[in-house]
Each structure stands twice: as C-alpha cells, then as structure tokens.
Amino acid sequence: MPDKAKVAVLISGSGTNMAALLYASRLPDCPYEIVLVASNRPEAEGLRLAEAEGIATFALPHKGLSREEHDAAMEAAVLAHGARFIALAGYMRILSDGFVARWQERMLNIHPSLLPKYPGLHTHARAIEAGDSHGGCTVHLVTADLDEGPVLGQVAVAIRPGETAESLAARVLFAEHQLYARCLAELVQRETSPVWLTEQVRSRAMALPAAEETVSHGMACFGVTKGKKFAWVSSDHHGDGRVALLVKISGADEQEQLIESDPVRFFRPAYFGADWIAIRLDLGDVDWDDIAEWLRRSWSAIAPRRLAAMMDF
Structure with a gap:
C-alpha cells in the first residue's frame, strides 16, 4: 500500500468529528493518517483526546493577532508536521483568503446542512422552521466564499414530527461521522486516480x-x-x-x-x-x-x- 496521506485537523471545541476521522484512519486500508490536531483554543477538549491518542497537538489563541498572523502560525504548525491536507472539524474561525488559496483543493470542511441550503449558523432550527422534510450534512472543499466550495458528499437526515434543533443535531452528528471520513479518504486518493x-x-x-x-x-x-x-x-x-x-x-x-x-x-x-x-x-x-x-x-x-x-x- 502507498504511503498514507498526512492530514492536519483544525478544531475549536470537543472534536467529535476529529475523533471520527482519527479512528477511521486506524482501520485497515485507510489512505490517510492524522499527524496534527491544532486549535485556536488551548482549552478545547478535542486537544486532550488527541494527546491521549498519541497525536501531536498545537494551540494558539487568536486574541491579539490579526487573522493573517494567526493563520500563518497555524499553517506553520501544519507544514512542520508534513501535512498535505487540512480537515476543518468545528474550527470556528473564518480563514484569510491567502491561507485558503494556498490550500486550494486540499482543505475541506463539514457543514450541518444540505448545502446550498442554510450556510452559516443555526442550520437545524432554520431547516425545521422552513418545514423541510430533511436536514443533513455536507462535506465540501474550502473556498474564499463561506460554505460555498464544491460539494464532496452529502447525507440527508429525516426531520420527524415534533423535532427540535437539539434532537436533529444529535442525529445529524451520526451522519457527519460517517460522511467525513469517507469524503476525506476519497479526496486524498484522487491525486493518484x-x-x-x-x-x-x-x-x-x-x-x-x-x-x-x-x-x-x-x-x-x-x-x-x-x-x-x-x-x-x-x-x-x-x-x-x-x-x-x-x-x-x-x-x-x-x-x-x-x-x-x-x-x-x-x-x-x-x-x-x-x-x-x-x-x-x-x-x-x-x-x-x-x-x-x-x-x-x-x-x-x-x-x-x-x-x-x-x-x-
């Protein structure tokens, strides 16, 4: 099997999607490995999980730094660990255009809606209020336009009678964990396809x-x-x-x-x-x-x- 593609994951919170990517990477024949988990919040719970699993971590608060300065420091850590791909997993920062351009086609994100519906925040509540039959999640490439990059995959999740944003979010999260690992694997393999x-x-x-x-x-x-x-x-x-x-x-x-x-x-x-x-x-x-x-x-x-x-x- 060829060398696995090296991936850095950027998080801001609990890191559940990061964990899904990490554990998927340890399955037989997975084409990628997680080499770094980085965050703009040193207190992020996902960093502690990564450390326990033996994954290198990096944390730098963004307060007091310009967007470009913070992005440059995060990118330096990514490159220092040899990563060729970046997966955003609950990273609550808008990235600078230069950073996005340098990682074009090699940085992806997961969003809790069926894009192009409901970019941004409060996606589950918006889907319920609109009377949609399904919510869901989307994995897409990251571009300078927020949540508008090319779609790599989607999973629809039914909205049940009496659904709340919280109950829908919990089920969509299961779908996210399945979808993200598959889309990342397909992305890192396409360069040799x-x-x-x-x-x-x-x-x-x-x-x-x-x-x-x-x-x-x-x-x-x-x-x-x-x-x-x-x-x-x-x-x-x-x-x-x-x-x-x-x-x-x-x-x-x-x-x-x-x-x-x-x-x-x-x-x-x-x-x-x-x-x-x-x-x-x-x-x-x-x-x-x-x-x-x-x-x-x-x-x-x-x-x-x-x-x-x-x-x-």
Missing part, C-alpha cells in the same frame, strides 16, 4: 482552440480538429504502473535534459520517439498551472498557423 487525473488534463486540453478528444491506443488523446495530436494521458501504459501526460518537446536533447533533471517525474514514453516526453501525474503533487503550460506548448507545436494566431504566447 487515473479517472480524476485524466479529467484534470481534459479540462485544460479542451480549453485550447479547436481541441478535440479521441481514444488512441486505449488512451485519452487530444488533438486539433481533423489534425495532429498534441497530448495523451497514459495509465499503466504497457504495464508501467504509472499515470502520465505525454506532450511534444523539441527533440532528443530536451528529452534527455528533462529526464536528467527529474528522473522520477519525467521519462521516455514507449513507442513515442524522441520528440515526446512523459510527465508523471500520479506523484500527488501536480502543479496544474505547469501542466496547462505544457499542454499549450505542445498544442502550439502542431497547430496550423491560423489557429496559433488565436493564442497569445
């Missing part, structure tokens, strides 16, 4: 002028309409066990230089010749802006002049 990686390439390749997608040699292939190909996504091509993007380069010299510079990330694609390079996508740290630039460069190498004139290089 051929389906997800191909979709990331597809969205960038198809944004180029006159791009079309076909299947060639069993691989997703991108080219100019009725023209040449500029990219392939290989998945276990000829049994090599790798997921990679294949793009055009200038020739053998550049191919050799790239492989020498980073032999883990770059390799010679079988049967493609010296004017192609393979770039690993399944290492868990893809710079997608860089991949977009590789695609654009490869497209420009084969595009007719009339199309190339459409691009501002």
Whole structure:
C-alpha cells in the first residue's frame, strides 16, 4: 500500500468529528493518517483526546493577532508536521483568503446542512422552521466564499414530527461521522486516480482552440480538429504502473535534459520517439498551472498557423 496521506485537523471545541476521522484512519486500508490536531483554543477538549491518542497537538489563541498572523502560525504548525491536507472539524474561525488559496483543493470542511441550503449558523432550527422534510450534512472543499466550495458528499437526515434543533443535531452528528471520513479518504486518493487525473488534463486540453478528444491506443488523446495530436494521458501504459501526460518537446536533447533533471517525474514514453516526453501525474503533487503550460506548448507545436494566431504566447 502507498504511503498514507498526512492530514492536519483544525478544531475549536470537543472534536467529535476529529475523533471520527482519527479512528477511521486506524482501520485497515485507510489512505490517510492524522499527524496534527491544532486549535485556536488551548482549552478545547478535542486537544486532550488527541494527546491521549498519541497525536501531536498545537494551540494558539487568536486574541491579539490579526487573522493573517494567526493563520500563518497555524499553517506553520501544519507544514512542520508534513501535512498535505487540512480537515476543518468545528474550527470556528473564518480563514484569510491567502491561507485558503494556498490550500486550494486540499482543505475541506463539514457543514450541518444540505448545502446550498442554510450556510452559516443555526442550520437545524432554520431547516425545521422552513418545514423541510430533511436536514443533513455536507462535506465540501474550502473556498474564499463561506460554505460555498464544491460539494464532496452529502447525507440527508429525516426531520420527524415534533423535532427540535437539539434532537436533529444529535442525529445529524451520526451522519457527519460517517460522511467525513469517507469524503476525506476519497479526496486524498484522487491525486493518484487515473479517472480524476485524466479529467484534470481534459479540462485544460479542451480549453485550447479547436481541441478535440479521441481514444488512441486505449488512451485519452487530444488533438486539433481533423489534425495532429498534441497530448495523451497514459495509465499503466504497457504495464508501467504509472499515470502520465505525454506532450511534444523539441527533440532528443530536451528529452534527455528533462529526464536528467527529474528522473522520477519525467521519462521516455514507449513507442513515442524522441520528440515526446512523459510527465508523471500520479506523484500527488501536480502543479496544474505547469501542466496547462505544457499542454499549450505542445498544442502550439502542431497547430496550423491560423489557429496559433488565436493564442497569445
């Protein structure tokens, strides 16, 4: 089994969702591990639980610090413990835009409603007052807009006659504990998922002028309409066990230089010749802006002049 993804959990209170994530991480085949529990409240009960379970903790009160200063200190602790993902679990702080941007696609949160319904507070009371048949919970990626990030999963919980906000909250909490661990596991695994990686390439390749997608040699292939190909996504091509993007380069010299510079990330694609390079996508740290630039460069190498004139290089 590959190394487990390292996750930091930020809390402000009892840490029940943190505990659910922690205990799920100890089940066989779970793809993540909790390496840090951090809080803006040193008295948070969840910190004591984490300590008892042998998990590193960090606490820093936010009083007297700017939002950016506090976020920087929390982030430094996260990075010091090697975490690549952050799970917010009852962390009662609005994060600065810079912090959110740096952890884009790698920070998630759980919210006690079926978003987009009832962002913010008092979700259960609002659902009951509205006469909804169900409340529930949502796991979503964190963006600069509060509770508006892409949804990773939801569970609906029935609202019974005579329901109170407290009784509904207690049952939704059971659903949260089930949902959060599953969504976190799926998130940390998608960086090595051929389906997800191909979709990331597809969205960038198809944004180029006159791009079309076909299947060639069993691989997703991108080219100019009725023209040449500029990219392939290989998945276990000829049994090599790798997921990679294949793009055009200038020739053998550049191919050799790239492989020498980073032999883990770059390799010679079988049967493609010296004017192609393979770039690993399944290492868990893809710079997608860089991949977009590789695609654009490869497209420009084969595009007719009339199309190339459409691009501002």
